[in-house]
Amino acid sequence: MTTYVGNIVAAATSIFEGMSITFSHFFRTPYTVQYPDRMPIRVQDTLPYRYRGLLEVDLEICTGCLACLRACPIDCIRIDTHKVKETKQTILDRFDIDLAKCMYCGLCSEPCPTGSIHHTREFEGADYSLESLVHRFVKEPTPTYKPKKTGEDDPVIAPILERGKRYVGEFATAPKAAPAKKVAPAKKTGPPDKAVAAPKAASVDKGTADAKAAPAARAAPAKSAAVPEKPETVTESSAEGEKE
Ligand code: SF4
Numbered sequence: 312m313t314t315y316v317g318n319i320v321a322a323a324t325s326i327f328e329g330m331s332i333t334f335s336h337f338f339r340t341p342y343t344v345q346y347p348d349r350m351p352i353r354v355q356d357t358l359p360y361r362y363r364g365l366l367e368v369d370l371e372i373c374t375g376c377l378a379c380l381r382a383c384p385i386d387c388i389r390i391d392t393h394k395v396k397e398t399k400q401t402i403l404d405r406f407d408i409d410l411a412k413c414m415y416c417g418l419c420s421e422p423c424p425t426g427s428i429h430h431t432r433e434f435e436g437a438d439y440s441l442e443s444l445v446h447r448f449v450k451e452p453t454p455t456y457k458p459k460k461t462g463e464d465d466p467v468i469a470p471i472l473e474r475g476k477r478y479v480g481e482f483a484t485a486p487k488a489a490p491a492k493k494v495a496p497a498k499k500t501g502p503p504d505k506a507v508a509a510p511k512a513a514s515v516d517k518g519t520a521d522a523k524a525a526p527a528a529r530a531a532p533a534k535s536a537a538v539p540e541k542p543e544t545v546t547e548s549s550a551e552g553e554k555e
């Protein structure tokens with residue numbers, strides 16, 4: 312009988328404890344947010360500057376150099392160009408990025424000389440078909456951009472180029488390498504043990520060589536910040552255009 316009553320009391324206590332926790336949530340500020348329509352500000356605007364969201368291409372400053380296409384490790388980018396014989400002007404016929412494949416690694420935007428291809432902070436790319444995730448930036452054949460030696464004076468293109476260069480300088484350029492530490496020479500503490508000393512010296516040499524080589528290797532992408540005077544535009548389609 313005592314056990315029976317004890318079980319009833321334990322069950323009632325357990326229910327009361329559970330319900331007290333449940334009721335306490337009626338008076339707490341909710342932690343959840345009702346995305347996307349009841350946010351005080353857009354989530355995109357709260358993301359950090361270097362966030363790698365959906366890719367965008369400013370065709371106004373695309374030189375057609377194909378550096379982005381070559382840099383993409385999984386062939387997301389497709390660019391077709393042809394050259395007009397009379398004017399020697401390169402025309403962009405296609406600039407597609409398959410965002411269904413894209414892994415947002417940023418490798419394509421790093422070598423872009425003008426910052427034409429760049430990440431945005433936009434991330435809502437859901438769609439109903441894979442085909443619609445292929446973003447086609449060229450709506451009609453568009454002449455490629457030719458950098459001017461004297462600087463851009465077109466009031467429409469100048470701010471776009473300014474944004475692109477800022478992007479390349481601040482976002483797409485690799486951070487500066489830390490100065491290499493000097494390796495202190497080993498102290499002589501007695502007769503050298505050849506079997507031990509030889510591998511040690513070799514490892515110090517290799518480390519020093521690697522440290523020297525590192526800044527040179529990392530400095531290479533900085534070249535991309537400079538705008539090339541003449542775009543490299545040899546593609547299959549352009550070659551075919553010349554034959555015709
Ligand atoms: S972000 Fe990476 S995967 Fe996507 S297009 Fe650029 S290089 Fe290719």
Ligand code: SF4
Nearest residue numbers: 373374376377379423
């Ligand atoms: S200018 Fe930039 S976006 Fe245009 S083809 Fe070259 S790397 Fe790609």
